Amino acid sequence: MHNDNTRLTQEIIRASGVNPSKCMKCGKCSATCPAYDEMEYHPHQFVYMVESGDLEPLMNSKSLYKCLSCFACIDRCPRGVEPAKLVEAVRFAVIRQQGADHMTPDDVPAKLNEDIPQQAIVSAFRKYRK
Amino acid sequence: MQRIGVFVCWCGSNIAGTVDVHTVAEALKSEPGVVFSTDYQYMCSQAGQDIIKNAIKEHNLTGIVVCSCSPRMHEATFRKTAAAAGINPYMVEIANIREQCSWVHKDMQTGTEKAIILGKAAVAKVNLNTPLTPGESPVTKRALVIGGGIAGIQTALDIADAGFPVDIVETKPTIGGKMAQLDKTFPTLDCAACILTPKMVDVAQNENIRIFSYSEVQEIKGFVGNFDVTIKKRARFVKEEICTGCGACVEKCPMKKIPNEFNLGMDNRHAIYIPFAQAVPKVATIDPNACNMLKKGKCGICSKVCSAGAIDYTQKDEFISEKYGAIVVATGFNPISMEKFDEYAYSQSKDVITSLEFERLTNAAGPTAGKLLRPSDLKHPHTIVFVQCVGSRCAACAEKGKEYCSKICCMYTAKHAMLVRDKYPDTEVYVFYIDVRTPGKNFDEFYRRAVEEYGVKYVKGMVGKVTPEGDKLKVQASDLIANKQLHIDADLVVLAAAIEPDKSARPLATMLTASMDTNDFFTEAHPKLRPVESPTAGVFLSGACQGPKDIPETVSQASAAASKVIGLLVKDKLTGNPCVASPNELMCNGCSTCERVCPYGAITYEDKEFMMPDRSKAIRRVAQVNPAVCQGCGACTVACMSGAMDLRGFMGSQIIAEVDAICK
Structure with missing residues (x-):
């Protein structure tokens, strides 16, 4: 399967620590998922889409945010694939896309406010992939 | 000082194509001890061997070096040649100038140089060789079979048929093993008991076979041909030779709420019991943990009703020492525990059962007399969900499951599903599978029949969870082909539990110094070419103790192990390997x-x-x-x-x- 997402795929695999090729396509993750009906792409498809580098539809899908991170799939996967960790890594890949920086250092002083937790500013100030 | 002859083989062009054999023969002539050196097209041929024999006689050689193929190939050949010419076969050394030289080099010069070096090394070794004589040891002409399931039964019968005495040691009160608990057998659907029990009777009647039931192996000493084994015959509190198996004691025993192991605890037995009607030996056994007389000294009813006078409350464990020439391990398997698979609610609901329990539920001699009734309320189940690979192919959870495929589950699940649909066509049957693996004679046809003729619904996907709700079991599963999550209200869920070697296998392997793999299956001497022998001489493997197996395979392996045992026992003396x-x-x-x-x-x-x-x-x-x-x-x-x-x-x-x- 040809795609140009090799680098991104590898990054997601590295960041999540998940090896999708361990998947034996039994579908127990999808069988166990409580948010299944809310999803366009289901946990087993998730794993396969990352494995085959078919990332774009996944990154554009709301399914990413339907995962409750209940980790039932991680607990029950017979091969130790840990699909929920992949979901998390793909979410980050979406959030931290290049040029998606929310603010520059110059914006910081104006935002300082006693009501805003510092963590929020730190998060918003994150570097979004060079 | 040795007088060494060097014989360089061309192996047609296999060696001569990349190695200049004349140069090798010439170069080795000047090595210390070498008095003769030559080359020939095929050293292993009759003519080649004659060259060696003549040279040995003519030049009074005391040792020889053959530069040829791997010693695995022709070392034995050349040792025989040397022995025929009157020198000790262990004065022969092989320099492997084919596999290690001509086959791995392309350049004639490099190949030749290396061949000379390998030849020199072999010459250097022969200079220090001494004649060796293999020792001999006698063979005790009796075999021990550990385990009395179908594997042990078949092995024992075959060895006994060849005229050698065999002892079977079985931990249960009867032989028969797992096969005795099965209902029908795939793919022919003949009833397990109908084909097994005649064999059990054969064992009982065979003059060459002794059965030590309710016994275990206590100690093993010795070596191939001469094992000294101590067998612990546990006290069954019934004199085996007197008991007629009439069952009067069982009927009258007041302790009747003991979970029946033979029916996997789905019904009860008495404190004195005979596991099943066709048990061999058909002798009662008293369960010391349940009997009032043995625990509190009160009761004694069985003794009163026994007209043969076979009951003996004072019986003690007995230790029997016997010598054996060969030992066959046939300790078999067990389904793994389902307790840790919380998602399937095995511990929460009586109606979630294992496949072996299902066998008992459909067996005419089982707790429901063969009627398919669910254990909780004894009602006929209308929707049954079978789950395959429960604990098999499970790499993530070593504490729960097994990484390997248990091999037999696809076929017995197809059998169960088919039989249910055949007997109760009003029942809906789902089978959830990851893959359906049916390599075997008439196996795939059998599985397809379940789908095409019997209407079993095979769904590609796994069951994620089972939740008991009211009198239903809510099954949540995935259908990967339809890309749907299914919700099924089932009456009965059957788990195809992975199988594992019997727990007795590990300590037995230690006693035998036989090797095991990480899953506690016995290791064979060679995975392809010596599949029924343990690497430990004189120890043979039969059945599922070596790896998951169905009945036809088990029986083939059992007979193969028997033939290996017979091959050993017919010998009066064993010639050892002097390289010890x-x-x-x-x-x-x-x-x-x-x-x-x-x-x-x-x-x-x-x-x-x-x-x-x-x-x-x-x-x-x-x-x-x-x-x-x-x-x-x-x-x-x-x-x-x-x-x-x-x-x-x-x-x-x-x-x-x-x-x-x-x-x-």
């Missing part, structure tokens, strides 16, 4: 390291009297090698810290001479 470890007692410091590393249990320690340098006498603890048990692996020689252990035919000095010759 031998300790230099004067150098041995008695540290026991070699004893610990020996995988075959060939090394023991002995206190011996030695004359010390000051002429006084002292008792020292020194290593002794039993040459009949030693396989010549050499582990002890590298482990020995004082350099006292050497391997005959591969002495440290010989190896160093080879290395020196190569490095010169």
Whole structure:
């Protein structure tokens, strides 16, 4: 399967620590998922889409945010694939896309406010992939 | 000084194509000890062997080097040739100039140089070779079969048919094993009991077979041809030779709420019991943990009703010592525990059962007399969900499941599903599968029949969870082909539990010094070419103790193991391998390291009297090698810290001479 997402795929695999090729396509993750009906792409498809580098539809899908991170799939996967960790890594890949920086250092002083937790500013100030 | 002959083989063009054989033969002529050197097209042919024989006679050779193929191929051939010409077969060395030289090099010059070096090393070794004579040991013409399931039964029958006495040791009160618990057998659907029980009767009636039921192996000593085994015959509190198996005691026994192991606890038995009607030996056994008389000294009803007078509350465990020439391990398998698979609610609902429990539920001799009724309320289930691969192919959860495929589940699940649809067409049957694996004669046809003719609904996907709700089991599963999550209200859920070796296998392997894999399956001597032998001489493997197997495969392996045993027992004497470890007692410091590393249990320690340098006498603890048990692996020689252990035919000095010759 040809795609140009090799680098991104590898990054997601590295960041999540998940090896999708361990998947034996039994579908127990999808069988166990409580948010299944809310999803366009289901946990087993998730794993396969990352494995085959078919990332774009996944990154554009709301399914990413339907995962409750209940980790039932991680607990029950017979091969130790840990699909929920992949979901998390793909979410980050979406959030931290290049040029998606929310603010520059110059914006910081104006935002300082006693009501805003510092963590929020730190998060918003994150570097979004060079 | 040796008089060595060198024989360089062309192997057609296999060697001669990349190695200049004349140059090799010429170069080796000037090596120390070499008095004759030649080359020939096919050294292994009759003409080639004659060249060797004639040279040995003509030049009074004391040792020979054959530069040819791997010793695995023709070492035995050339040893025979040498022996026929009157020199000790262990004075032959092979320089492997084919696999290790001509086949791996393309350049004639490099190939030739290396062939000369390999030849020099072999010559250097022969210079230090000494004639070796293999020892002999007698063979006890009796076999021991550990385990009385179908594997042990078949092995014992085959050995007995060849005229050798066989003893079967079985831990349960009856032989028969797992097969006795099954209902029908795939793919022909003949009833398990109908084909098994005649064999059990054959065993009981065979003059050459003794059955030690309700017994276990306590201790194993000795080696191939000469095992000394102690068998513990547990007290069954019934005199086996008197009991007629009439069952009067069982009927009258007041303790009748004991979970029945044979029906996997789905019904009850009495404290005195006969596991099933066709049990062999058909003798009652008293369960000491349940019997009031044995626990509190009150009752004694069975003794009163027994007209044969077979009950004996004072019976003690008995220990029997016997000698055997060969031991067959046939300890079989068990389904793994389902307790840890919380998602399937096995511990929460009686209506979630394993496939073996399902066998009992459909068996005419089972707790429901063969009617398919669910255990909780004894109602007929209308929707049944079968889940395959429960605990099999489970790499993530070593504490729960097994990484391997259990092999038999696809077929028995197809059988169960088909039989349900056949007997109860109003029942909906789902089978959830990851893959359906049906390699075997008539196996795939059988599975397809379940789908096409019997309408079993096979769904590609796994069950994620089972939740008991009211009198239903809510099954949540995935259908990967429809890309849907399914919700099924089931009445009965059947789990195809992975199988594992019987728990007795590990301690038995230790007693036998037989090797096992990480899953506690016994390891075979060679995965393809010696599949029924353990690497430990005289120990053979039969059935599922070696790996998951169905009945046809088990029976084939059982007969194969029997033929290997017969091949051993027909011999009056065993010729050993003379290339065994031998300790230099004067150098041995008695540290026991070699004893610990020996995988075959060939090394023991002995206190011996030695004359010390000051002429006084002292008792020292020194290593002794039993040459009949030693396989010549050499582990002890590298482990020995004082350099006292050497391997005959591969002495440290010989190896160093080879290395020196190569490095010169």
